[in-house]
Amino acid sequence: MNFSTLLALSVVICLVGLALRLYVWFSQGIHPPTSSLSLGDRISAGLQSTSKVLFGGGIVTIIKSFFSDLLFQQRIIQKSALRWAAHTLIFTGFILLLLMHGMETVISQKLFTGYESTLNPYLFLRNLFGLMVLAGVGIAVYRRITLKPKRLKSYPSDWAALIFVGGIILSGMLLEGSRISSYTIFQGMVEEYGAFDEDETLALEAFWVAENGLVSPNISGPINQEQIEMGREANGSSCIECHAANSSAFASFTLKGITRPFAWILGDSAAVSFFTFLHAAFCxxxxxxxPFSKMFHVVAAPVSLLVNSILGKExxxxxxxxNRQMVGLSACxxxxxxxxxxxxxxxxxxxxxxxxxxxxxVQFLKKLAAGKDIDRATKKRLQEGLYVCTSCDRCTDICPSGINLKEIFVSARYALLADGTPEKTLLSHFSFPLALAQRYTGDHLKALKAVEEVFRKTLQKLTDLTLPLSLSRSKEMVNQSYKSCYSCQRCTNICPVVRSYDNPIEALDMLPHQLIYSIGIGNTEVAMGAKMIWSCSTCYLCQEHCPNQVELTDIFYTLKNKALKKIDSGENS
Incomplete structure (x- = not known):
């Protein structure tokens, strides 16, 4: 089976995979139930949204997102320069290598007059781009193995992606290195392009051994400098127009020594064939x-970023x-x-x-979206993970692929509720506080009713669980922004005062998010007495980073003023 046949087979498999991915995008989902919408409805909705964007002024947003989120990955660099470096090196190097070298007949030969892959700057750039990819892979491996950040899990698919990308580049460099040192390749080049006599051929061969890394069976030991100069002249007259110095391929030139044992064992020509096969096999x-791997994110992530940059969090x-759920899951x-x-x-x-x-x-929700069965124990663990989520939306804000994770997780909660009896210990009036999208309010009340039925079977008297939490006791607070708090704890996590103590609760009585929660349930007296408001440095970090625009620092000022008035009036004396 020749290369063309294998290439055609790979392309067919890839296209089939892409078709299956598109089918999954428009046929599967987490919540609402996919049975309520046909494949045609889903495709039609996607096309309508796309047309509205293209013809409704959204193209500027697309261009902005393309550069800021896709090319420059501003979301990543804001949080991790090391990960940004790994991603940028791999992505940029691989894409440039693909465009310049992998698609040279379509792009490079059309754009650049006199393009030859063996000429500079192309010979040098090919190695530079390849080295960029390998450096990125190295950083990624270092980050996962050596640094081992907390909460960073690795799966075989993660390593497979790195192995494939690294394997393509490394096998390509080894192939080029084997060709650099191959005497068979040199002979073929001389026979096809040269018109030398025996002395000139030997001199050219000596020059290539000395300067271009050729391994010749005819030359061993020190080479006469005069012969090298004669070979340099022959090279300049016949070779230099279509072949730059092999040392320009600095990475491959360095690795050529690794290929020599293969040439000794297999033979010179067979070694080149072996590395050709290896590189082709990887590619x-x-x-x-x-399309069947996590690397499909190279297609899905740009789509996800563009879709979410247009729709926002609507x-x-x-x-x-x-549709957005499925694109997001594919983009992870x-x-x-x-x-x-x-x-x-x-x-x-x-x-x-x-x-x-x-x-x-996210990894497991792909199975839920596909309608696969989930055993009871796994479902319970998944429910716990979903309900512990505070819906603060930090994950969505930081996601480099632009996935609306909060939306996916809220949808997953209701998909599990619709699938069977909810986990009663996880549902209460404090589940999904204020973080819920409006469309889920009715569903949540139904869920509470289901929990009520569970309790009704075991308890003779049941408190009415369907009444919402009342905030009326805090009407004396002029600043009402506290009502938007859903205890995501971002304020506490970012507070420099909290971070300065080994045991902040003992030192401060209450943490920032607890203070706001206390106000929400009417315990302003407790909040006013907490050391936290008196230790506040008024740096406004909590207020600036609150996802729901709760004006914490301003509220703390109000609490302190109220407390001082009480002290001045003698109420606490």
């Missing part, structure tokens, strides 16, 4: 594997909601950025439940 296998129609690279920033991470360290981490939930 074709990667092409066929791409819900859209049920059809587009499902399992980079772990969301887990590293998760407000609920402390629960993971206490509960030992991987599903508390956003990145791990």
């Amino acid at each position: 074709l296998a990667f092409l066929a594997w791409l 819900n859209g129609t049920p059809a587009n909601l499902l 690279t399992h980079c772990g950025s969301c887990s590293l920033e998760c407000s609920s991470s402390m629960f993971f360290e206490s509960f030992n439940n991987d599903f508390i981490l956003p990145s791990e939930k």
